[in-house]
Amino acid sequence: MSAFGPERAVALGGPAWLRQRRSDAADELAVMPMPSEKEELWRYTPIEELHLDDYAPRPSPGSDPASDEADRALGAAYVQGLAADLPARAALVATIDGRPVSVERSALLGPVRVGGLDVLGTEEGVLGGVLAGGDALVRLNDAFHPDVVVVDVPEHAVLDAPIVIVHWCTAGLSTQGSGDGAQTDARAPACFPRTVVRLGAGSSAQVVEVVAGAPGAGRGLVVPITELSAGDGAQLSYAALQVLGTEVWHVSRLAAVAGRDATLRTFTVGLGGAYDRSRTDALADGPGSRTELRSAYLGTGSQVHDVRTLQDHAAPRTTSDLLCKGAVAQRSRSVYSGLIRVRRGAVRTNAFQTNHNLVLDEGAHADSVPNLDIEENDVRCSHASTVGPVDEDQRYYLESRGIPPSRAEQLIVLGFFDDIVQRSPVPALVGRLRREVVRRLAAVSSEDG
Amino acid sequence: MSLLEVEDLHASAGGREIVRGVDLRVAGGEVHVVMGPNGSGKSTLAHALMGRPGTTVTSGSIRVDGTELVGLPAWRRARAGLFLALQQPIEVPGVLVEAALEEAVGEDAAGEVPRRLREEAGAIGFDERFLQRALNVDLSGGERKRNEVVQLGVLRPKFAVLDEIDSGLDVDAVRAVARRIERATSEWGLGVLAVTHFHRLLRELRADRVHVLVGGRLVASGGPELAEELERTGYGAYGAEEGAA
Ligand SMILES: Nc1ncnc2c1ncn2[C@@H]1O[C@H](COP(=O)(O)OP(=O)(O)OP(=O)(O)O)[C@@H](O)[C@H]1O
Ligand SMILES: [Mg+2]
Numbered sequence: 001m002s003a004f005g006p007e008r009a010v011a012l013g014g015p016a017w018l019r020q021r022r023s024d025a026a027d028e029l030a031v032m033p034m035p036s037e038k039e040e041l042w043r044y045t046p047i048e049e050l051h052l053d054d055y056a057p058r059p060s061p062g063s064d065p066a067s068d069e070a071d072r073a074l075g076a077a078y079v080q081g082l083a084a085d086l087p088a089r090a091a092l093v094a095t096i097d098g099r100p101v102s103v104e105r106s107a108l109l110g111p112v113r114v115g116g117l118d119v120l121g122t123e124e125g126v127l128g129g130v131l132a133g134g135d136a137l138v139r140l141n142d143a144f145h146p147d148v149v150v151v152d153v154p155e156h157a158v159l160d161a162p163i164v165i166v167h168w169c170t171a172g173l174s175t176q177g178s179g180d181g182a183q184t185d186a187r188a189p190a191c192f193p194r195t196v197v198r199l200g201a202g203s204s205a206q207v208v209e210v211v212a213g214a215p216g217a218g219r220g221l222v223v224p225i226t227e228l229s230a231g232d233g234a235q236l237s238y239a240a241l242q243v244l245g246t247e248v249w250h251v252s253r254l255a256a257v258a259g260r261d262a263t264l265r266t267f268t269v270g271l272g273g274a275y276d277r278s279r280t281d282a283l284a285d286g287p288g289s290r291t292e293l294r295s296a297y298l299g300t301g302s303q304v305h306d307v308r309t310l311q312d313h314a315a316p317r318t319t320s321d322l323l324c325k326g327a328v329a330q331r332s333r334s335v336y337s338g339l340i341r342v343r344r345g346a347v348r349t350n351a352f353q354t355n356h357n358l359v360l361d362e363g364a365h366a367d368s369v370p371n372l373d374i375e376e377n378d379v380r381c382s383h384a385s386t387v388g389p390v391d392e393d394q395r396y397y398l399e400s401r402g403i404p405p406s407r408a409e410q411l412i413v414l415g416f417f418d419d420i421v422q423r424s425p426v427p428a429l430v431g432r433l434r435r436e437v438v439r440r441l442a443a444v445s446s447e448d449g
Numbered sequence: 450m451s452l453l454e455v456e457d458l459h460a461s462a463g464g465r466e467i468v469r470g471v472d473l474r475v476a477g478g479e480v481h482v483v484m485g486p487n488g489s490g491k492s493t494l495a496h497a498l499m500g501r502p503g504t505t506v507t508s509g510s511i512r513v514d515g516t517e518l519v520g521l522p523a524w525r526r527a528r529a530g531l532f533l534a535l536q537q538p539i540e541v542p543g544v545l546v547e548a549a550l551e552e553a554v555g556e557d558a559a560g561e562v563p564r565r566l567r568e569e570a571g572a573i574g575f576d577e578r579f580l581q582r583a584l585n586v587d588l589s590g591g592e593r594k595r596n597e598v599v600q601l602g603v604l605r606p607k608f609a610v611l612d613e614i615d616s617g618l619d620v621d622a623v624r625a626v627a628r629r630i631e632r633a634t635s636e637w638g639l640g641v642l643a644v645t646h647f648h649r650l651l652r653e654l655r656a657d658r659v660h661v662l663v664g665g666r667l668v669a670s671g672g673p674e675l676a677e678e679l680e681r682t683g684y685g686a687y688g689a690e691e692g693a694a
Contacts, residue, residue, distance in 0.1 A: 391539075392502060392503070393539045394539055394540075394541045396501050396502060396523055396539070397535065397539035397541060398541065398544075398549055398552075399522065399524040400501075400523050400524075400527055400532070400533050400535075401527060401532075401549060401550065401552075401553040401604065402524055402527035402528050402553040402554075402604070403524055403549065403553050405522065405524065407552055408524070408552075411541075411544050411548065411549060412541060412544065414543065414544070415541055415542055415543025415548075415583060416542060416543055417543065418543035418583075419583065422543070
């Protein structure tokens with residue numbers, strides 16, 4: 001029997017509107033098909049290997065307090081390490097399995113509200129404004145996200161230091177109860193982080209969201225949804241880093257909308273996970289708005305990284321610029337599929353899409369699928385993509401300086417990532433991102449003959 | 450004193466023999482110049498010396514102080530003391546010159562690299578902020594050439610093959626680069642094999658020998674006056690057709 005029934009969803013509590021929303025979503029989920037590889041949006045993915053029966057939502061009402069304690073300690077240690085890397089921050093929110101466990105606010109925040117659902121008071125309908133509709137996995141999050149991390153930036157507020165959100169997600173089989181009656185739940189944990197970032201007109205802010213879990217902790221399912229909106233003239237810079245264990249499935253949605261003359265920058269970095277999917281939909285909704293999408297992934301072992309992007313233009317004089325770079329090593333593979341959509345009326349749109357893939361080993365594979373859907377004439381769109389091994393000439397050039405081939409290759413691959421990491425919309429995250437990439441590259445490097 | 454010896458070197462690229470029997474002996478501190486028409490095989494010779502994959506040495510020998518380089522990968526040749534400044538330096542996105550050189554000199558000497566880079570950049574009037582860019586990315590043609598000279602100065606090889614190091618340089622830069630290399634010949638006894646089309650490089654860089662490469666062979670050798678003569682008369686006298694290799 002599925003652990004994702006309506007009763008369990010409603011039992012997560014919250015205000016009346018949210019309980020109603022959960023129960024509606026769970027009802028819909030019960031009759032919706034799971035995504036299929038036959039759909040274009042899921043082509044090249046292992047999505048059909050996902051069986052919800054293998055998972056149960058976390059936190060669950062009867063979860064073992066001792067294991068929660070252990071999760072809490074691991075999560076807290078991770079958060080501390082990350083916090084040390086981002087000393088100048090406006091706020092730090094930590095969740096465990098989607099539920100905020102600590103909120104640190106600095107004086108830099110000013111009038112900005114940051115926290116769980118409780119910061120909203122009696123406000124309703126904070127969810128689904130940017131991400132409307134959605135498939136079974138969106139419903140799953142709608143029904144089972146235990147809370148919501150809210151970042152609410154009032155009009156004209158300007159924040160220079162980033163707001164940091166860390167979602168610690170537990171994985172592996174858990175023990176229910178204690179003593180003689182203890183039994184291991186055969187279902188791996190599923191967790192559903194949910195975040196809403198709203199920028200009022202003329203405001204500006206940077207937000208970092210990290211989805212992390214213990215390496216090697218076992219199986220798990222993490223389905224985060226983040227909704228971003230930048231009001232007229234607002235400047236929103238957002239970076240997401242996924243560093244889950246390599247047995248965890250991560251299927252995320254990032255939905256963003258930019259108002260008139262707003263600038264919205266996103267950067268998603270996928271490093272962990274067994275199957276790591278990040279879908280970013282960015283709507284240039286107001287005239288003169290600009291979206292910049294950046295994505296990076298590094299595959300090792302048998303990982304699958306899957307990046308989907310939509311650059312959606314619904315207003316005149318809008319610009320979108322996408323750069324996606326990934327490398328696959330060992331037996332890993334990647335999919336990049338991106339669509340530029342220019343709706344009728346979105347005249348004088350500029351849209352650019354670039355995807356570069358490095359294939360580092362013979363057993364690795366990368367697919368790159370750019371798409372255009374253009375309903376307007378007066379537009380400028382371009383896309384470019386490359387898939388291939390490390391450039392021979394680049395390697396030779398470095399070798400000619402006395403650098404052995406495996407180190408030359410590491411430098412080139414690191415440079416390939418540095419090239420995009422250095423352009424992180426949240427500069428404070430660059431050092432951390434770099435170290436995460438260096439560590440993973442070092443682990444897959446080969447010896448020189 | 451160091452010695453670079455090239456004996457009856459034959460090399461092919463793209464399935465074609467391009468270098469067809471070259472002999473050279475360059476001692477440490479000496480400057481040898483190779484001139485020749487476009488397509489005569491100068492760059493192929495340079496790559497054959499450095500060991501570029503795809504440029505195959507089919508016979509002959511390349512030795513630095515007695516160590517045979519033929520059959521060794523490029524990085525081992527570099528460690529044996531050979532350096533190549535490329536005619537067209539390669540862009541390596543995201544890799545700073547500092548990171549590359551720290552890797553090249555090894556852990557023990559890496560700490561010195563930033564200071565040495567600044568010194569070498571200063572010596573040829575190369576703006577330090579270019580050192581903060583990825584290798585050759587967003588650099589002009591002349592800046593790339595100067596970047597090669599900076600790297601040469603930091604790495605201090607025994608022998609440097611300079612493939613048209615002067616092409617793309619403005620007059621002041623040619624003078625500064627020529628002086629730097631000239632100084633290196635006495636500073637640490639650098640031996641130089643400089644490919645060039647222009648005599649002006651040799652105003653400040655004192656050439657010991659000038660060789661003429663036509664059709665993959667050295668067809669003449671002489672003193673520095675040969676360079677001047679070639680610039681006046683062209684390669685017609687050496688069997689090269691006007692405007693072709
Ligand atoms: N990989 C290759 N495959 C086929 N032909 C090649 C290859 N590399 C070089 N060649 C040819 O070999 C000849 C010599 O080329 P090379 O680059 O060595 O000339 P060069 O003397 O350096 O000329 P320039 O003065 O224009 O720099 C040319 O005709 C060139 O087209
Ligand atoms: Mg040449």
